[in-house]
Amino acid sequence: MPIFRLSPPFLAGANRVTLQMLQVLLALIPAVIAMTFYFGPGVLINVTLAVSVALITEA
Amino acid sequence: MSAPLGDFPGGLKLPGHKKRSTQGPIRKTPISKQLVLPLQQHIGAAAVPIVEVGDKVLKGQRIARAEGHVSVCLHAPSSGVITAIGEHAIPHPSGLSAPCITIETDGEDRWIDRQQIKDFRQHSAHELRQIIRDAGIVGLGGAGFPSFIKLNPGVHHSVETLLINGAECEPYISCDDMLMRERADGILDGVEIMLFALRASRCILAIEDNKPEAIAAMRYALSGRSHLSQTEIVVVPTRYPTGGEKQLIQVVTNKQVPTNKLPIDIGIVCHNPGTAYAVGRAILHGEPLISRVVTVTGTDVPHAGNFETLFGTPIKDLLVFCETRRQPDEPFIQGGPMMGYSLAGDDLPITKTANCILVGVDDVAPPAQPLPCIRCGDCADVCPASLLPQQLYWYSRAKDFDKTRDYNLFDCIECGCCDYVCPSKIPLVSYFRFAKTEIMNQERERHKSDLARQRHESRLERLEREAQEKEERQRQRKAALAATKAAKAKEEDSTNTAEAADSVTEEKA
Ligand code: SF4
Ligand code: SF4
Numbered sequence: 001m002p003i004f005r006l007s008p009p010f011l012a013g014a015n016r017v018t019l020q021m022l023q024v025l026l027a028l029i030p031a032v033i034a035m036t037f038y039f040g041p042g043v044l045i046n047v048t049l050a051v052s053v054a055l056i057t058e059a
Numbered sequence: 060m061s062a063p064l065g066d067f068p069g070g071l072k073l074p075g076h077k078k079r080s081t082q083g084p085i086r087k088t089p090i091s092k093q094l095v096l097p098l099q100q101h102i103g104a105a106a107v108p109i110v111e112v113g114d115k116v117l118k119g120q121r122i123a124r125a126e127g128h129v130s131v132c133l134h135a136p137s138s139g140v141i142t143a144i145g146e147h148a149i150p151h152p153s154g155l156s157a158p159c160i161t162i163e164t165d166g167e168d169r170w171i172d173r174q175q176i177k178d179f180r181q182h183s184a185h186e187l188r189q190i191i192r193d194a195g196i197v198g199l200g201g202a203g204f205p206s207f208i209k210l211n212p213g214v215h216h217s218v219e220t221l222l223i224n225g226a227e228c229e230p231y232i233s234c235d236d237m238l239m240r241e242r243a244d245g246i247l248d249g250v251e252i253m254l255f256a257l258r259a260s261r262c263i264l265a266i267e268d269n270k271p272e273a274i275a276a277m278r279y280a281l282s283g284r285s286h287l288s289q290t291e292i293v294v295v296p297t298r299y300p301t302g303g304e305k306q307l308i309q310v311v312t313n314k315q316v317p318t319n320k321l322p323i324d325i326g327i328v329c330h331n332p333g334t335a336y337a338v339g340r341a342i343l344h345g346e347p348l349i350s351r352v353v354t355v356t357g358t359d360v361p362h363a364g365n366f367e368t369l370f371g372t373p374i375k376d377l378l379v380f381c382e383t384r385r386q387p388d389e390p391f392i393q394g395g396p397m398m399g400y401s402l403a404g405d406d407l408p409i410t411k412t413a414n415c416i417l418v419g420v421d422d423v424a425p426p427a428q429p430l431p432c433i434r435c436g437d438c439a440d441v442c443p444a445s446l447l448p449q450q451l452y453w454y455s456r457a458k459d460f461d462k463t464r465d466y467n468l469f470d471c472i473e474c475g476c477c478d479y480v481c482p483s484k485i486p487l488v489s490y491f492r493f494a495k496t497e498i499m500n501q502e503r504e505r506h507k508s509d510l511a512r513q514r515h516e517s518r519l520e521r522l523e524r525e526a527q528e529k530e531e532r533q534r535q536r537k538a539a540l541a542a543t544k545a546a547k548a549k550e551e552d553s554t555n556t557a558e559a560a561d562s563v564t565e566e567k568a
Contacts (some may be wrong), residue, residue, distance in 0.1 A: 007489040009397040009475035010426035011073065017166070020435050050304040 062455040065313035067306040069441040070298045071476050073230050073397075075269055075372060076421060080233045080356040080363040086243055087367045088353075088380055092481045094162045094371030095408040096122070097149045097567060103129030108160055117171040119347050122160055125205045134463075136349040136369035139164035143552050150393050150407040152400040159408070164370065170469040173345030184210075184256040187342060192258075194341035194350045199333035200224065200302075201394060202237075205336050210256040212323070219326035221259045222311060223250060223335055225266040225273065226302035229395030232415040234352040235332050239273035239366040242336055242347060243280035249335030250290065258414045264332075265311050267296040299397065300419070300474040304329045306443050318470055341546040353409060354375070358393070358419030359384040365494045368409050374416060375405040383417050385418050389521065392417040397475045431484035438477035438487060444470045448477035455494035460501065463494050471495075485489050 035043045099105035106123035116122060116135040123133040139162045147159035179187060191208040202357075223246075227235045239246060250262055266274050277292055283289075295301055295310050305316045308327055316322050322329055327473045333351065340346045349370055356363035360383045368377060376386055385391065385405075392399045393413055430443045438448035446467055454462040468491060 007486055007492075008394075008399055009478050009488070010392060010401070010420050010424055011396045011479060013423045013479040013481070015437060015480050017430055017433060017482045020433065020437075020482045057261070 063313075064293070064295065064311065065309050067301075067309040067443050068445050069443045069517065070300065070306075071441055071479060072297075073299045075297070076231045076356070077233045077236065077269065079360075080231070080354050080365060081236060081272075083354055083362075085237050085365045085367055088369070088372055089375055090164050090166060090369060091167060091372045091376045091474065092164060092371060093142075093373070094136055094158045095141075095147050095552070096133055096136070096162070096411060097124055097147070097408065098133065098158045098160065100133070100203060100370070100411040101131055103127070103131075105158065106130060106133045106313040108144050108229055110141050110160070112141050112144055115139075116141060116162065117169050118174065119171045119234060121193070121347070122162075122195075129208065131197055131204055132193050132347070133160070133164055134139040134195055134349050137162070137164045137369055138167050138169040144390060146261045148404060148407055150413065151401055152402075154222060154403065173407050176347045179252055179342050179372050180255065183465050184258070185564075187252060187256050191338055191341055191345070194337070196334065197348070197411050198331055199337065199351055199414070200331035200410065200517055201398075201412055201414055203410075204502070206330070209323075209328055209330065210338075211252060212257055212259075212328075213431060216323050217326065218257045218259045218328050219261065219513065220312065220328070221250070221257055222255055222322075222327055223264045223332055224302060224304065224307055224329050224330045224331045225260065225264060225270075225277075226307055227270070228267060228297070228299045228302035229415075231356050231420075232353045232395050233356070234365050236270045236273050237354075238336060238352055239270070239332055240276045243276045244283075245336045245339050246277070246332050247280050247284060247287065247290075247335075248339030248343055249337065250316060250481045251284075251287065252338050253330060254289075254337060259328070262287075262288060263311055264290065264442045265295050267297045267301060268294050271493050286493065293451065299476065300443055300472070303443065303474060305472070308534060318467060348411065350408065351352070351409075351411065352411070353413055354415040355381045355383070355418070356415070357383075358421055359389075359416045360418050370410060371408045371506050373405070374402075374407050374409060376480040377416065378405060378418065383418050389418070396420050397479070398473060404492050424484075427484040429485040432483055432485060435482060437480045437482065441480050443474060443476065444472060448472055448491075451494070452485060452490050454489050455490040458494075458497070460494060460498050464498065468494055468498070 032047060063134055098108065103126040107126045110116060110121045110122045117138045118135060120135045121132050122135050125132050141160060142163045143161040145158065147161065149157045176182065188207040188210055191210065192205065196206045197203040198206055207558040225235055225239055244541055254262055264277060266277065273296060274292060281287060281290060281292065293311055301310060302308055304322060308322055310314055311328065316325060337348050341348065350367055352365050353368045353379060354365050364383055366377065390401045391402050392401050392413055394400060396417060399415065399417065432449055432452060434449055436449065442448055450466050451463055451468055454466065471491050471492065473488050475488050481487060
């Protein structure tokens, strides 16, 4: 027996926040590659640092 | 022969699920033992009963008259006896009751005398509109606006185009599709009358390209009527919400209906094929609007299809007739999955605006806890009215209603596209509806308080005027009194002096 949400539309779209964020990450990959190319591998350290801090504080 | 099609922004490609209910012909639903007819099945003032409990009525007999201008009559869908006039649950999202007339049918289905008009051109447009009004015809697309008003060009407008909206863009619904396939001639009868009443120069019949059978049927019917040369069938791409009045106008004529204006302001009037068919039946056959085609479909309806159903038929009976797998108390949807509303009970009647009963949806949206808005802008991309739903959401939520108006909240057609694509699953349309009702309430309150203030001010003015008048009168009275007094005193004076003079002369003598 289906349970509806209280108001229309009753159809579910496929869009999710996770999907959106993965798209953002996808779009960042070329940027990271270009940065490493121009400014050296130090950029990767920055990125790793930023990502880990973000993950720790989010979780 | 036609101009290139226009386009509207946004929109969605949705899975249609229409095949499910277009496998068989339109079937007639059997007459229920009891028919419940809400007095208000249209936009405007509720009809007023003109029958009493215990009266015998015939099929098609008028049982309630129109009240005021924006209103239509109501008719008995079958012969029988009136058993009750009073409150009954109606199919409304609020679950409220409303005044209804209940008829116990006798199964004979005996018609009243039908006044058929063979040549409607012998009558004036005004007479035809009156008949259409008396036949209780309202827009059968879903809103239920009295049709006779939309067939009146009025003195300020001239109507160039009659647009018949056969787009039927919402998933699952197929009642217009089936009607166009099976009763194309009847629809064209209505179109001729509508063109005559509107004095319109051309008619466009817009049909989405996912209905090839309907297009073929309408083309075939049209080819048999050489005098309808000003009518053309335009095939529009399938996209939700092409069937929205303003969106369809944009697609078909490349014109936009301005904000706060109606299509008639740009010379276009839009009607539903079902309405056209009803108009034809009313004028040429003398049959008032007493039934409609209802799509019954969904994942829990194995034999989905379209059913010609008398108004007042309990949805319960219809669902039993269609052999649905619905559990008792399972909620279902009236209307489509994008713009319809869910109903809980099934002891509710089919009304003039019930185009579809949907039991079970394929990709049903579960109740979800909305996440915060990430301002991705996907909602703005799909909005067919070019609004910014994320801003509207923000301001509706903050109850900043002036701002929502600045962002043209009232152009929102509540199509639900923004809701559908929102990754955070925010119930945007609910927010917009809330804001709209809230603004309308405020407006009403403002109007009321304006009236009250005016009344108060005029009362104060009146009191002041009365006080002044009283004072004036008093002053006048006083003045008059003083004048008479003075006059009297003078008189007395003069008599006194005369007397004195007399006595003096007497003394002298
Ligand atoms: S789609 Fe949803 S999350 Fe994205 S901007 Fe619109 S309201 Fe916000
Ligand atoms: S519901 Fe309103 S705001 Fe949302 S997409 Fe439709 S018209 Fe635009």
